[in-house]
Amino acid sequence: MPGSKGWKHVDLPRLERGYQLVTTGLGLADTFGRKFKYLRLSVTEVCNFRCVYCLPDGFAAQTCGSAAPGLLRSNEIQNLVEGFARLGVTKVRLTGGEPTVRADILEVAKAVKSVTGINTLALTTNGYRLKTLAGPLKDAGVDQLNISVDSLTRQGFHSITGMDRLDEVLAGVRAAQSAGFESIKINVVLMKDRNDQEIGDYLRWAKSEKLSIRFIELMQTHSAAGIFEEARLSLEPLRLRLVDLGFKPKTKALTEGPAQEYVHPEYVGSVGLISPYQQGFCDGCNRLRVSSTGALRLCLFGDETQSASLRDLIQSPSQQSELLHRVNTLLKLKPEAHGLHQGRLGNIQNLSQIGG
Ligand code: SAM
Ligand code: SF4
Numbered sequence: 001m002p003g004s005k006g007w008k009h010v011d012l013p014r015l016e017r018g019y020q021l022v023t024t025g026l027g028l029a030d031t032f033g034r035k036f037k038y039l040r041l042s043v044t045e046v047c048n049f050r051c052v053y054c055l056p057d058g059f060a061a062q063t064c065g066s067a068a069p070g071l072l073r074s075n076e077i078q079n080l081v082e083g084f085a086r087l088g089v090t091k092v093r094l095t096g097g098e099p100t101v102r103a104d105i106l107e108v109a110k111a112v113k114s115v116t117g118i119n120t121l122a123l124t125t126n127g128y129r130l131k132t133l134a135g136p137l138k139d140a141g142v143d144q145l146n147i148s149v150d151s152l153t154r155q156g157f158h159s160i161t162g163m164d165r166l167d168e169v170l171a172g173v174r175a176a177q178s179a180g181f182e183s184i185k186i187n188v189v190l191m192k193d194r195n196d197q198e199i200g201d202y203l204r205w206a207k208s209e210k211l212s213i214r215f216i217e218l219m220q221t222h223s224a225a226g227i228f229e230e231a232r233l234s235l236e237p238l239r240l241r242l243v244d245l246g247f248k249p250k251t252k253a254l255t256e257g258p259a260q261e262y263v264h265p266e267y268v269g270s271v272g273l274i275s276p277y278q279q280g281f282c283d284g285c286n287r288l289r290v291s292s293t294g295a296l297r298l299c300l301f302g303d304e305t306q307s308a309s310l311r312d313l314i315q316s317p318s319q320q321s322e323l324l325h326r327v328n329t330l331l332k333l334k335p336e337a338h339g340l341h342q343g344r345l346g347n348i349q350n351l352s353q354i355g356g
Contacts, residue, residue: 027088050162085117095355113141130172206269
């Protein structure tokens with residue numbers, strides 16, 4: 001069975017016997033009372049950029065040139081999302097790797113959006129194809145876009161991403177604005193001496209345009225240990241700067257991601273901070289992840305005991321009740337928090353493997 005090897009680590013029959021289902025009236029919940037209305041679905045591990053904190057040597061170097069076998073097909077994705085929608089998920093994010101390297105990304109987006117109960121479809125991209133794809137993605141049902149723009153200078157962008165493509169990516173942001181997306185977020189992984197001197201430029205961007213600039217704290221991964229030591233920055237000084245400037249924290253909706261959003265009456269846009277090392281960050285976890293080959297991943301930084309394949313149960317719509325049962329059962333294994341503070345990085349090498 002393609003993609004099923006990931007769950008050899010999890011004794012499903014024993015788990016299924018030993019735990020009682022707790023599908024609440026409100027949908028999926030774990031043993032810590034957290035509700036899951038948000039699914040992040042990786043549609044490929046392949047990427048054409050070489051971000052210093054993610055794939056510093058490029059995708060081909062990581063995999064010896066071959067992509068992970070057996071990407072989920074769009075009919076499997078539809079069966080999967082139908083199952084999660086029946087469990088109360090209302091928002092799906094397509095991510096990767098770079099989701100737009102998939103030739104059938106529009107078909108995938110349409111398949112997900114066609115599922116009853118999925119109200120919001122989001123996509124995270126490095127923006128390299130957005131100039132031409134923004135309109136078609138909107139027409140295919142994508143509501144929200146996150147676009148990574150780690151520097152606003154050509155040289156800075158090139159040195160962080162390995163690609164001299166700032167102009168194309170900014171043209172992609174403008175194309176997304178013209179296409180009328182309900183929400184556009186700009187992801188910026190904040191790094192010492194690489195882009196922290198540009199914070200003022202990003203804030204000016206948020207002041208004049210309806211965008212949310214998301215500053216993300218650099219996370220440690222196996223592939224990018226060096227850059228973590230060298231460039232990691234706490235976002236706390238930036239938070240204090242925002243408060244000093246008159247920004248106020250905004251209340252979060254249930255399906256919103258991990259960012260704490262800040263708004264200001266004189267800013268058309270807003271600013272978000274994602275601080276995974278902050279105390280209590282995992283308390284508000286509302287998302288589950290599925291890999292591009294169909295493995296449910298309970299925590300971004302979990303090991304193989306927190307990942308299991310669902311692929312054998314998404315071959316036909318008739319398998320829905322077994323799928324729901326397995327997801328519910330696995331959810332009992334979701335840990336209370338990641339182990340980053342204890343140096344436990346889990347078994348993924350970098351975030352391109354599951355989507356950040
Ligand atoms: N390729 C797409 C992109 O870059 O937007 C989607 C996948 S990427 C893994 C998703 C997000 O994770 C990006 O915003 C990226 O900047 C972020 N990311 C990747 N590695 C990270 C790390 N080590 N620490 C913090 N953020 C990271
Ligand atoms: Fe590719 Fe996104 Fe990773 Fe950059 S962060 S290398 S664009 S997957």
